[in-house]
Amino acid sequence: MDFEATYFDGIRPVGQPVRLRLDREGQAWKEQEGATPPEKTVRVEMTDGQILHEDLAQWERFTHFDPGNHPPLEIVTRQGYPQRRLVFALLPPGSWLRETGLLGAGTLDGAGTSPRRLWNRLARLPAKPKALAGVTALLAAMTALVVFVVLPGLTPWIARVIPLEFEESLGRQAKQSFTEAFDFSEIQLSADQKSALGKVESRLSRYVGNGYTIHVVPVSGGMVNAITLPGGYILVFDEMWEKLETPDQLAALLGHELGHVAHRDGLQALIHSSALGGLGVALFGNNSALSGSVTAWGQSLLSLRYTRDQETRADDYGLKMMAGLGLNQQAAVDLMTMLIKESPGADALPEFLSSHPDTRQRIELLKQKIPSDAAPGSHFLNRREWRQLKKIPGAKSQRNGPGVGYMT
Amino acid sequence: MESNNPQTEPQTPPSLQNTPAPPPPPEEETWLTAGFTATGAMLFGLYLSNALLKIITLGMYAPWAKVRSLKLLAHNVKFEGDTLDFHGTGWEMMKGRMVLMGVALPLFIGLGFLGAAHPEWQAFFTLGIYILVGGLFPYLFLAAWRFRLSRTSWRQIHFGLKPEFNRFARRFYKDLVLTVATLGFYGPVLSIRMHRYLWNRIYFGDHQFTTDIPSWGYWKRAMGYIGLTYITGGLFYPFMEVNLIKYKLEYLRFQGHRIRFTGEGDKLLVISITNFLLVLSTLGLGYAWAKARWYRFFVANFQLTGACDITQVRQAEVTVQKAFGEEAADYFDIGL
Numbered sequence: 165m166d167f168e169a170t171y172f173d174g175i176r177p178v179g180q181p182v183r184l185r186l187d188r189e190g191q192a193w194k195e196q197e198g199a200t201p202p203e204k205t206v207r208v209e210m211t212d213g214q215i216l217h218e219d220l221a222q223w224e225r226f227t228h229f230d231p232g233n234h235p236p237l238e239i240v241t242r243q244g245y246p247q248r249r250l251v252f253a254l255l256p257p258g259s260w261l262r263e264t265g266l267l268g269a270g271t272l273d274g275a276g277t278s279p280r281r282l283w284n285r286l287a288r289l290p291a292k293p294k295a296l297a298g299v300t301a302l303l304a305a306m307t308a309l310v311v312f313v314v315l316p317g318l319t320p321w322i323a324r325v326i327p328l329e330f331e332e333s334l335g336r337q338a339k340q341s342f343t344e345a346f347d348f349s350e351i352q353l354s355a356d357q358k359s360a361l362g363k364v365e366s367r368l369s370r371y372v373g374n375g376y377t378i379h380v381v382p383v384s385g386g387m388v389n390a391i392t393l394p395g396g397y398i399l400v401f402d403e404m405w406e407k408l409e410t411p412d413q414l415a416a417l418l419g420h421e422l423g424h425v426a427h428r429d430g431l432q433a434l435i436h437s438s439a440l441g442g443l444g445v446a447l448f449g450n451n452s453a454l455s456g457s458v459t460a461w462g463q464s465l466l467s468l469r470y471t472r473d474q475e476t477r478a479d480d481y482g483l484k485m486m487a488g489l490g491l492n493q494q495a496a497v498d499l500m501t502m503l504i505k506e507s508p509g510a511d512a513l514p515e516f517l518s519s520h521p522d523t524r525q526r527i528e529l530l531k532q533k534i535p536s537d538a539a540p541g542s543h544f545l546n547r548r549e550w551r552q553l554k555k556i557p558g559a560k561s562q563r564n565g566p567g568v569g570y571m572t
Numbered sequence: 573m574e575s576n577n578p579q580t581e582p583q584t585p586p587s588l589q590n591t592p593a594p595p596p597p598p599e600e601e602t603w604l605t606a607g608f609t610a611t612g613a614m615l616f617g618l619y620l621s622n623a624l625l626k627i628i629t630l631g632m633y634a635p636w637a638k639v640r641s642l643k644l645l646a647h648n649v650k651f652e653g654d655t656l657d658f659h660g661t662g663w664e665m666m667k668g669r670m671v672l673m674g675v676a677l678p679l680f681i682g683l684g685f686l687g688a689a690h691p692e693w694q695a696f697f698t699l700g701i702y703i704l705v706g707g708l709f710p711y712l713f714l715a716a717w718r719f720r721l722s723r724t725s726w727r728q729i730h731f732g733l734k735p736e737f738n739r740f741a742r743r744f745y746k747d748l749v750l751t752v753a754t755l756g757f758y759g760p761v762l763s764i765r766m767h768r769y770l771w772n773r774i775y776f777g778d779h780q781f782t783t784d785i786p787s788w789g790y791w792k793r794a795m796g797y798i799g800l801t802y803i804t805g806g807l808f809y810p811f812m813e814v815n816l817i818k819y820k821l822e823y824l825r826f827q828g829h830r831i832r833f834t835g836e837g838d839k840l841l842v843i844s845i846t847n848f849l850l851v852l853s854t855l856g857l858g859y860a861w862a863k864a865r866w867y868r869f870f871v872a873n874f875q876l877t878g879a880c881d882i883t884q885v886r887q888a889e890v891t892v893q894k895a896f897g898e899e900a901a902d903y904f905d906i907g908l
Contacts, residue, residue, distance in 0.1 A: 175886060175887050176729075176883060176885065176886060176887070177726065177727035177728070177729045177777070177882055177883065177885050178727070178883050179654075179727070304628075304629050304630055304632060307630050307632065330689050333688075333689035333690065334685070334688055334689050337688045337689065337691050338688070340691075438681055438684065438685070439681075
């Protein structure tokens with residue numbers, strides 16, 4: 165079977181008339197719809213009989229095929245560089261090329277792509293897209309491996325080698341970015357309040373050790389929330405102060421947050437989110453995430469959510485601290501119960517979809533861990549100090565923030 | 573093609589009948605034309621499938637998506653019945669991207685952390701990044717052009733760029749300083765010098781493009797057009813675009829032969845307005861159709877004089893370039 169064609173030799177921009185002749189293998193192949201073309205398929209002859217190619221090693225693409233209009237159809241071989249190109253003159257519609265299914269490959273490189281053609285192509289994947297799909301699946305699997313295994317595994321190691329001074333410096337900057345981003349403000353304290361809070365901070369710093377200086381920062385934001393930033397900064401929002409009923413509930417809250425400090429969860433979350441941002445840039449080729457990170461990375465802490473494991477560990481740490489300081493561990497359960505009351509819808513999501521463990525589940529876990537014969541214990545603060553701290557909430561303001569009824 | 577407009581021969585007065593015959597009128601110049609054949613539906617399919625594949629593959633498909641876009645555009649730019657080809661591959665783009673990320677990511681993440689830990693130095697770090705990107709700009713600009721041209725062919729003859737990086741960079745830095753010092757007024761000169769430098773080093777096969785466009789002539793026109801664009805509330809912008817292209821092409825030669833642009837500002841204005849309405853009324857879905865109309869206007873109006881015998885072109889040595897510059901230019905939003 166012969167076809168008239170035009171041949172560009174890659175040396176001059178002049179087409180030479182050639183004849184395309186199918187050999188026996190090509191004939192056999194063309195009869196199998198959708199089959200992959202064999203290695204030796206065609207032979208190309210000049211009109212004077214000179215043979216240009218015995219075989220075209222691979223068919224790279226067919227372009228410009230439109231059965232209704234049948235303009236020239238091009239075939240580019242992969243032989244050599246620059247590639248050779250054949251242009252079929254006036255290929256009639258309904259010809260063998262159309263029937264082979266090879267035309268599916270013709271749209272591979274984008275020419276003639278449309279949603280319908282894309283669907284057809286996906287439904288009839290020849291070898292090249294299959295390879296592409298395989299590579300894509302491999303890359304996606306590698307990405308998943310990096311995101312879900314490598315990064316979480318590496319993050320604690322990286323956090324461990326970051327000096328404490330550097331973490332504190334990050335924390336200071338994060339606190340500033342955080343408050344500025346949402347227009348929160350630190351609540352001004354009286355001398356007595358500062359003194360009472362100073363005592364709390366000292367106890368916490370002594371307990372956590374490792375050189376940390378704990379800063380408990382009351383913040384006005386109109387929400388029942390507390391957040392731990394890297395470097396020992398614990399932000400407690402005004403409405404949380406208001407809802408706390410006993411000094412031991414405050415201890416339970418701060419004990420939980422101290423767990424995040426001790427485990428360097430804030431730093432880990434920051435490293436993790438930076439690495440994910442970097443990966444996103446690598447994948448999507450957009451530098452905005454990184455350039456943003458230079459100037460306003462601290463704001464990324466707003467979306468900071470610790471993992472369920474981190475939250476559970478922080479709960480355990482808080483309980484241990486309560487026991488270690490001889491406080492009433494039952495206050496942790498009371499605190500959780502209060503949080504449920506404050507945000508009844510917060511646990512609407514199934515547990516596996518939420519970064520936080522279900523609060524009721526946390527309460528159950530806490531109850532299991534509190535010894536039944538635990539002594540009521542002493543109080544975290546004396547009555548005078550507690551009165552001072554309970555006066556802390558300043559002007560209430562209703563602002564949007566990272567959530568309500570949580571301690572993160 | 574230019575329209576043939578033969579003039580009727582005037583009757584020769586009897587008193588002049590013995591004078592020598594006037595020289596024959598010069599033959600009308602013929603023009604080789606280009607066209608853009610992609611439809612809005614094709615571009616829509618491309619954008620949609622690329623977006624879907626990028627999402628499905630978590631962005632890994634991005635380099636291949638870019639290649640598909642470039643191939644589709646090239647295959648639909650037709651000149652004298654034959655289309656351009658783009659020979660770049662997704663893999664080489666991906667490799668370029670990986671090399672870039674290997675360099676850029678640690679640098680930017682490190683600077684991000686340092687800036688956060690030492691806010692008093694943050695301005696210094698930010699300035700450092702601007703200087704770094706500005707310093708790399710001329711190199712990335714040329715590298716990206718070189719890669720893209722080396723992968724583009726017509727009738728299997730490749731385009732090429734023979735850059736002198738350091739010379740270009742020195743000129744660029746000097747012009748950039750002047751542009752900043754003059755609050756942007758020197759900008760058109762910077763832009764046209766880059767254009768001149770670039771086009772005097774672009775080849776098609778063994779044939780070279782050249783231009784001797786005067787910087788200050790361009791500056792005067794550009795400033796005038798910018799002023800008119802402001803005065804007319806932006807309506808003059810399409811005219812500015814068309815007129816500046818025409819002015820550039822007045823001086824551009826392909827192996828000494830003329831190239832011209834036949835588009836008109838009023839047509840581009842109509843296309844711009846209707847495109848805007850098309851995109852707006854379809855809530856963005858009509859973007860692909862608008863883009864196709866825009867490409868069609870620009871491509872279909874480029875012409876090369878028929879005096880140029882393209883069959884004389886020979887393939888020049890095709891050197892394999894790396895896609896690093898292409899990807900880096902994309903990363904830093906350096907337009908080609």
